[in-house]
Amino acid sequence: MRSVHDEESLQRFDRFMDPVGLVVGGRVVPNWLSDGASFWYAQGGPSDTVILRVDGATGHVAPLFDVHRTRQALGALLRRDLPNRGLPFETVADLGEDRYRFSFDGADYVLSTRDYSITPEVMPSLAGTPRMYERPRWLTKPIRVPEVPAPDKRWFASIAQGNVMLRKPGSDELIALTTDGARDFEWDIETAAFQPATMTLPGRAQTPWSPEGRWLFATKVDRRAVPDLPYVRYRHRQETTTMKIQRAGGPLDIVQPYVIDVSARQVRALDVGTCEDRFFTLIGWLPDGSEVLFTRHSRDFKSVEVLAANPKSGAIRTVLRESAATFIAIQHEVLYGANNHATLLEDGSGLIWRSASTGWNHFYLYSLDGKQVRALTAGEFPAIDVVAVDLWGGWIYVTAHHDQERPYDTHLCRVGLSGGTLERLTPLDGENVVYVSPARKTFIAINSRPDRPFRTDFHAADGRHLTTVERANVAALEAMNPGGSEEFKVTAADGKTALWGVMHKPRDLDARKKYPVIVRIYAAPSTSIVAHGFGLGDCxxxxxxxxxxxxxxxxxxxDSRGTPGRSKAFHDVVYRNWGREEIPDHVATLRELAQRHSFIDLDRVGIWGHSWGGYFAIRAMAQAPDVFHVGVATAPAVDPYDAFLFEPYLDLPARAEAAYEYASLYSSAAGIVGKLMLVCGTADPMVCSNTLQMSQHLIRARIDHELVVLPDAGHRFENADDAYFVRKLVGHFETHLKQRKLALVPPAVTDRRSRDARQRLLRR
Structure with a gap:
């Protein structure tokens, strides 16, 4: 890393890149107890662990165990002294009747708090622990996910050698439910590992098993027509392998839904008609197992159906259909998050469905014959997710961007299933990460803002505050005297649309001086990038x-126009318009902030981004070369023809050739006059190919640039690859952005096509 800074600054940089201990506590993830409303959490380090119980009726916080009596009982059982001073474990399982299972030194024990007796666990708990297996994902390497337990815990389901397998708890034997799986024509099952990590969504499928454990919803995936992209793995020795790449307008995986009769070992294909150019995601089973519900999205994501299948007959019926002129859902949420925004009521009486048909995402209650019963939420704000449903109390709990003055704040709200006014339950502005108790009697909210540390509060279901469980300790952070973080509101390039963002400032900022600026960009329609909560980042x-x-x-x-989290109109700016508005919005942001803050130096502006953010970092340097002087583009997907992920937002290539041609970055090479660095991993074959082709176009246009290739790195850089990327990024900005004035003079271009391309780009 080449730097003009002193050693102290570099040490402080490293401290923020490895921030363990700078922010301690403040975020409590509840472990719900058997009463369904109280929870426990562990506090302290290995030497002084204590487990605290938070009472669901009063909010009273007290130790769940008497540390001295627990240590004494376990020491007597083992006939030896225990290490440290606190509890010799930090996780427990509530077995009910004041009995708790814990593990120590590789063995399992049961503690009774009635008399503080401890007995060895007869059946090791690990026998009931799911094992991991590999499941394929679109355009990336397979990921490891857990086996799926049957409702009665008799079986675990998984995939091995392309077939659906069963395993009994405590056994290593895999029993094949299917035997016809083959390379590129494999079976698959959905797993709870694809659900968003912060959500426990009762009523929405967490499992492909039917309630009584007789049936299993599965799919068979035919990838044989999808082309292979070869690439080299650099391990102990080179080896050539391939990855299936679903390109825009090209062949996709053909997914055929099935139900499997587990006891009879019989499979039944569901007659859903054509499976080509369709995506299927599981919603869930009716409580009596009479039907399984799932969604079918069209390839362009302009239409979706909720289908119900009878597992005995295979009969299919359509519960509801919806279509739109543009994309109806975020493709990444459906395919990578298994989040189709459909919630089946636990008693099977209806379905909660999210739709943007009014111009904002809102929830609607449907009967299972497809009739809309009522709108559950309404207004000029987007509802986000169903978090919990309380059928006995008649409430639905949802997250929403409910504050129109702060449109990215996330709040927990509730509304009656029979209708009524939506109630906001989280009192504090900012980001609220919420967990609702299994009995729907209480919830916790982890609240923060960019300028306000984490705090965890415990509330009754109606929003009444029970207690503040924990506040973050930021003494170590404050001792470093870091610069501040502040939210801002600016106006987009259209002169009327409000945009929100976050600015991080250097320590001891002197408003009389000028400071170089680095913009981190994503700007794509799959997610918003601005962090509206506190924290030093998880990557x-x-x-x-x-x-x-x-x-x-x-x-x-x-977050520029075309990103999610606001109105449908705000999101739809990207449709067939990819690349036109994102960079002008970022330019407008910089210029407005520079008018407010004299310390912002518009003569020294850098930009960087990853994946689609890498795409827009390149686009910024080509589209606004007078504004963006230095850039780093990591894992940039620069060619929209090479990935079907562009399709919902540009439409299909055959219908939107002009949109694809404009979105492609290869012709942008001639417009770049600043200092650009490209970074990619070779185990990210489609993106690596894009990056190398982009470099080739830059070379032909005689544009000087840096190219960093990470052997065997995937789309997300990890460990040594990640550390090396950080060194290269910082070195690039330190070398090229710290100069007071940059000589941004384009090289002599003798190639007429390159010269003409440059002029076209500069006129855009």
């Missing part, structure tokens, strides 16, 4: 926001 990408300020940079990000 290097977000940690750089804070760490770079220690080297004297102002770092900012903004």
């Amino acid at each position: 290097s990408h977000s940690r750089l926001d804070h760490a770079l300020t220690e080297l004297g940079y102002v770092v900012l990000s903004v």
